[in-house]
Every structure is written in C-alpha cells, then in structure tokens.
Amino acid sequence: MPLKEEINVENYDLGIIGGGPGGYVAAIRAAQLGRKIVLFEKEKLGGTCLNRGCIPTKTLLQSVKTWRELQKLSRMAITGVDLSEAKIDIAKLQQRKNAAVMRVTKGVAGLLKEHGVQVIQGRAVMEERPDLIWVEDKAYQVRQVIIATGSRPRRLPLPGIDSSAVITSDEALSLEEVPSSLLILGGGVIGVEFALIFHELGAEVTIIEMEERLLPHMDEEIALEAARILKGNGIGLYTGAKAVEIKGDTLFIEKEGKTKELKGEKILVSVGRTPCYEGIDVEKLGLKTEKGAIITDEFLRTSVPQIYAIGDVNGKYMLAHKASAEALVAVENILGQKQKMDYRVIPQCVYSFPEIASVGLTEKEAREKCPESKVGKFPLAANGKAQLEGETKGFVKVIIDDSSQTLLGVHLCGVSATELIAEAVTAMKLGATVEELVKCIHPHPTISEAVQEAYYAAEHGAIHFWQKKMI
Numbered sequence: 001m002p003l004k005e006e007i008n009v010e011n012y013d014l015g016i017i018g019g020g021p022g023g024y025v026a027a028i029r030a031a032q033l034g035r036k037i038v039l040f041e042k043e044k045l046g047g048t049c050l051n052r053g054c055i056p057t058k059t060l061l062q063s064v065k066t067w068r069e070l071q072k073l074s075r076m077a078i079t080g081v082d083l084s085e086a087k088i089d090i091a092k093l094q095q096r097k098n099a100a101v102m103r104v105t106k107g108v109a110g111l112l113k114e115h116g117v118q119v120i121q122g123r124a125v126m127e128e129r130p131d132l133i134w135v136e137d138k139a140y141q142v143r144q145v146i147i148a149t150g151s152r153p154r155r156l157p158l159p160g161i162d163s164s165a166v167i168t169s170d171e172a173l174s175l176e177e178v179p180s181s182l183l184i185l186g187g188g189v190i191g192v193e194f195a196l197i198f199h200e201l202g203a204e205v206t207i208i209e210m211e212e213r214l215l216p217h218m219d220e221e222i223a224l225e226a227a228r229i230l231k232g233n234g235i236g237l238y239t240g241a242k243a244v245e246i247k248g249d250t251l252f253i254e255k256e257g258k259t260k261e262l263k264g265e266k267i268l269v270s271v272g273r274t275p276c277y278e279g280i281d282v283e284k285l286g287l288k289t290e291k292g293a294i295i296t297d298e299f300l301r302t303s304v305p306q307i308y309a310i311g312d313v314n315g316k317y318m319l320a321h322k323a324s325a326e327a328l329v330a331v332e333n334i335l336g337q338k339q340k341m342d343y344r345v346i347p348q349c350v351y352s353f354p355e356i357a358s359v360g361l362t363e364k365e366a367r368e369k370c371p372e373s374k375v376g377k378f379p380l381a382a383n384g385k386a387q388l389e390g391e392t393k394g395f396v397k398v399i400i401d402d403s404s405q406t407l408l409g410v411h412l413c414g415v416s417a418t419e420l421i422a423e424a425v426t427a428m429k430l431g432a433t434v435e436e437l438v439k440c441i442h443p444h445p446t447i448s449e450a451v452q453e454a455y456y457a458a459e460h461g462a463i464h465f466w467q468k469k470m471i
Helices: 023-032 047-052 054-075 090-114 189-200 220-232 320-334 363-369 384-389 417-430 434-438 449-459
Strands: 010-017 037-041 118-121 132-135 138-147 151-153 181-185 204-209 236-239 242-247 250-255 258-263 266-269 273-275 307-309 348-350 356-360 374-379 395-400 407-413
Touching: 010 023, 023 037, 023 090, 023 320, 037 132, 047 054, 047 090, 054 090, 054 189, 090 118, 138 320, 181 189, 181 258, 189 204, 189 220, 189 348, 220 236, 220 356, 220 363, 220 395, 220 407, 307 320, 348 417, 356 417, 363 395, 363 407, 374 449, 384 449, 395 449, 407 417, 407 449, 417 449, 434 449
Parallel strands: 010 037, 010 138, 037 118, 138 307, 181 204, 181 266, 204 236
Antiparallel strands: 132 138, 151 273, 242 250, 250 258, 348 356, 356 407, 374 395, 395 407
C-alpha cells in the first residue's frame, strides 16, 4: 500500500470496523454526539445477529410456535378446530424469515444514513498504524477506532467434519427441505433453539452435548428442567458424550467408555463461536489477545490507546444486546467520560418452548460467593395466567444476598421468560432489596406475578404456593 504522504486521505473522528449490533449502535450514538463517523462492513449491515443469528432464528421459532399454538387449540375442548389436513410449508417460512431480515437490515441502513454516518462496503484492513484504515486501495484516517468485527462458527477438529452431511447454523437457516433426521453437536443455546425448530418441522432430532448437562452455563436446576421438557417432547439427548468421528451421515460418539453410532441426514455443528478480526493485524498493531479474543478492560479499551473493541470480538458474552451495551459505553469513554461496563447484569435468553432466561449468578456460584444466600422459587403451575393459557411448565427462581438483601441472580423457565427477565435486570442494576421488590404491585392476572411470588418465597414464603420447608 502507498504511504500516507502519497495519497489523499479522508479524515474522521471515529472509524468503526463492523456493522453489527455493536458497530452500528456505536456509529449512531457517536453521530448523535456530533462526531464524524465512518463505518466499515465487508458483508451486510446488521452483522451475524440480524442476518444469520437472532432475527432469522427467532423468526423461524415464532413461526413454529404459532404452529404449536394451533395444535394446542385443536386439543382443547373447542368445536370447529380441525388440523388433520394442516401442514407447514417450509418454503413460505423461509420467505417470511428473509422478509424479516430484509426489513430490519434496511432499517439499520436508513438510521445510519439519517445520522450522517459514512458507510463503506468492503473489507477493512488495519495494519501497523491505528489511525489508518484501508479498503482495497483507498485509505481513511481516523482519530480513534472501535473494532466490532464479531465472530464465526467454531469448527471442531473432528475426523470427517468435512462430510457433506455436516452443516453450520448458517446453512441450517437456509435449508429448503426439512431433513428426516438431524443430529446436533452442542447443547448450548444455539443447539437447543435449532432442535426445537426442526423438531416442530417434523425432523427426528437428537442433541449431543459433551458436558454432563444441557445448557452447561445456565443454572443447573433450570438446565435440568429444560432437558426434561425437551425429552418429554420427543427430542433425543445425550449428555456427557464426546463426538469422536463422522463418516458420511454417521456420527460416532463415546459415552461412559462405550462407542455408539448415530445416523442423521444432517449433522449440525453448534459448538459455539470464535472471535473474528480478519484484516486487523493484531501483532503489528500491538493488540493483546487471549484465547483468540482481543483483550479489553472495563472501559472497553484495548492495549492500544486509540483502539476499543466491543461485541463478540472481545470474547465476553457473545450476545447482541451485550455488544450494543458495550457500544454505548465505548463511545462515551472515547468522548472523555469514564463509564464502566457492568457485566453483572447481562441477561441470557433461550427462545425455547417454554422460554428460559437468566441474569446474575447461578445458585452454585451464589453459594460459593455467599454461603448464606437465600433461594426463592415459585412454580408456574400455581400461577393463574399460566393455567388459563395452558402454559404451566417451569418456574421462577431468585437468589438473594442475605446480608444486603439484594438480588444475586434470577432464573426463569416458562412462558414469557425472555420478557420478564428485564424486570430482574432493572432490579439488580438499581440495587433493589427483596423487601422493596415484594412491595412492587404486579398486575393480575399476569405471568409477572410469579416473579413477585418468588421474591416472597425467598423472604417470607410464597402467598399462592404452600411449601413445607423454605427453599
């Protein structure tokens, strides 16, 4: 590349590499604060979340959830509902998914344009100089940089991984036909959600998880409840099982010293994601990394003063809403404020049937940190709204610090869990005590009453559920 002195360089206050939920939010916020911004995106605006992650998967999940609701309606004591001839058209589901993706990505493009953000389509390259970003043969000079380049699906070093039967989540979202059988390597959030999608579409689904339980990063009791529900719905589950080889459509797993063969028309590898910063020479720039992620401090600063890193690329919770939150913190710090990122209150959600959501410490983590912590639980079977909706599976679980009386963690398994978790996030962030929370009136009848009852259960005993012994 030519030297800076030999070219005409466009100048910007801030250069942002990556147009996903971290990058585009940072660009909009910085533009609102009067800065001149350039954003680089090598593929499509919206990143993995909007194009190949959150939006398309949740669109498909909502479609199959509606199908489940229709089936539930036909089973109720109501005349005139006959679904014997009904079926799902996967082509139309894909059309709806693609339309949803197009709407939200166009929306992001429109917002960036309205805020005056210069969007450069192409692969950004940053090498020895942190103030110079290249796209092909054109350079852009920036005072500061935010790296928001995201992640890509992790590949397993597994013999036979290149089999034509093997797919990633990207390919799974574009299948034009439902496979008769699907093996899913990985029982985390991605694996569980795809299992439910394809099970409802008619595939025989089996999840293989190397850890001893499903959703290994979730609270153990919640994970066990999720496994019970999945198995009850007919989804196969092998935990504590290691994949050893793939031959064609056959997966060989090892469990308790024994080898077992599993056959699947498709084998979905969903064993997590790995940070991706292609085009950014971390060694030449002096950016420190650890386990493939760019190291950042609580202010989102990297080891190079002008460079910040947000989202999946820094390896801390690979979640879209975490990336957006980091974007706001990073921009404020770049503009001279001193804001810390609060990782205590990052909610995690699984859009399963029923939903799962959590924030804060698991019960095991809480017991290790605060041995005298208290736990309160309330089953949805005792909630009026859950009963009338026919959605009584699951429970609410809250963990209270006995000394400060504040929340250490909240875990939900049940209908509307991904919406209800926001209440817990707010309570934790504001440091609300359990006595304050039980006095917050919840409308009746709602699922939210189960959260208030769980607070009561931790401190006094639930009102609408009798327990012989406090949990």
